[in-house]
Amino acid sequence: MEEFDLEPGEEIITSVRQHLLVLFFKLIPLLLLAFAPLLLLGIFSLNIFSGAEFQTTRTAISNFQILSDSFPLFYGAYLIFIWMAIFTVLTRYHLTVWIITSTRIVDIQQSGFFTRKVSSFLLLRVQDVTTDVSGIFATFFGYGDLHVETAGRDENFNMHGIKDPVGVRDIIMREIALLHQTSAPARDAL
Amino acid sequence: MNEPLNPFPTPTWLSGSASFDPSSLFTIFFTVVFIVWTIYTLISIYHWFRYSGKSWLTVPAISFHLFVSASIILYMLTGLQN
Numbered sequence: 001m002e003e004f005d006l007e008p009g010e011e012i013i014t015s016v017r018q019h020l021l022v023l024f025f026k027l028i029p030l031l032l033l034a035f036a037p038l039l040l041l042g043i044f045s046l047n048i049f050s051g052a053e054f055q056t057t058r059t060a061i062s063n064f065q066i067l068s069d070s071f072p073l074f075y076g077a078y079l080i081f082i083w084m085a086i087f088t089v090l091t092r093y094h095l096t097v098w099i100i101t102s103t104r105i106v107d108i109q110q111s112g113f114f115t116r117k118v119s120s121f122l123l124l125r126v127q128d129v130t131t132d133v134s135g136i137f138a139t140f141f142g143y144g145d146l147h148v149e150t151a152g153r154d155e156n157f158n159m160h161g162i163k164d165p166v167g168v169r170d171i172i173m174r175e176i177a178l179l180h181q182t183s184a185p186a187r188d189a190l
Numbered sequence: 191m192n193e194p195l196n197p198f199p200t201p202t203w204l205s206g207s208a209s210f211d212p213s214s215l216f217t218i219f220f221t222v223v224f225i226v227w228t229i230y231t232l233i234s235i236y237h238w239f240r241y242s243g244k245s246w247l248t249v250p251a252i253s254f255h256l257f258v259s260a261s262i263i264l265y266m267l268t269g270l271q272n
Contacts, residue, residue: 073216076266077223083262084230087255091234094251095241113233116241 004106004120013175016098016168019143022161023093027086034082037075088113098159100168102175105148107157121157123176124183125150131165148172220266227259 006012095110106120126148133144146159146168162168234255238248 070216072268073220073266076262077219080223080227080259080262080266083255083258084227087234090251091237094245094247095237110237110241113237 004118006101007103009102010104011102013100013102014168014171016100016159016162017096018093018161019141019163021137021141022143023089026089026093030082030086030089034079037078098157098162100171100175103179105157105172107159119157121150123172124179126172126176127151129169129172131169133165223266224263227263231255231259 092110092112095108095116097108099106099108103124104120104122105126106118109117111117128147128149130147130149131144132147133139133142138144143161143163144165146157146162146165148157148159150156159165159168235252238252242248
């Protein structure tokens with residue numbers, strides 16, 4: 001991630017992405033879509049329906065020989081578009097990341113190709129960090145949301161579906177405490 | 191006046207070299223899909239290398255994309271041969 005340069009003395013503590021299960025949930029509809037034509041063809045090939053309209057439709061499809069011969073061409077084209085959608089989801093997953101450094105949090109959001117938002121705020125401005133783990137899967141697999149409120153009119157940060165939100169919150173709070181410890185002697189000296 | 195009626199001959203521009211071959215539609219269809227896929231692949235490779243060039247995952251991810259795409263395209267070609 002080359003969007004930001006580290007300040008002198010600043011170091012990357014950790015980087016956080018969404019949980020893999022959240023990614024899997026996003027992929028489920030696309031996987032179902034990929035196999036939907038095969039399921040439909042399977043249903044059509046079975047004789048479980050006996051309605052006249054169904055039989056007419058079935059005969060019409062089987063009579064359209066040129067399409068059935070070229071089924072791999074059309075289904076393959078369908079699959080390649082599904083695969084492009086899947087790879088886009090994977091790309092967005094990988095390129096969306098939250099980086100916690102010793103002085104700030106950098107939020108990198110890849111909403112789509114050519115849509116990328118990078119924002120950061122100082123840890124010293126953090127007022128409140130809230131975690132939200134709700135739901136069976138989130139509880140069992142340990143993922144959830146992290147909400148960070150900052151002082152002033154700065155933008156608040158929400159991390160959705162990240163793994164181990166409680167651990168991330170502890171890291172943020174620890175780094176804030178360290179920052180306050182290091183800045184307090186300097187403040188006292190003034 | 192009592193000559194038998196003959197049907198009009200088919201114009202040469204309809205029956206000659208300009209006749210339409212329906213199978214060429216499939217070739218055009220495949221070409222369009224391939225062009226779209228190529229543009230998409232170039233854009234996604236650009237994004238991976240631009241924003242995640244230092245990551246160890248970049249090359250495997252692009253390789254995986256090319257492998258899956260090539261498998262699907264080969265499957266498509268079997269439909270083009272019919």
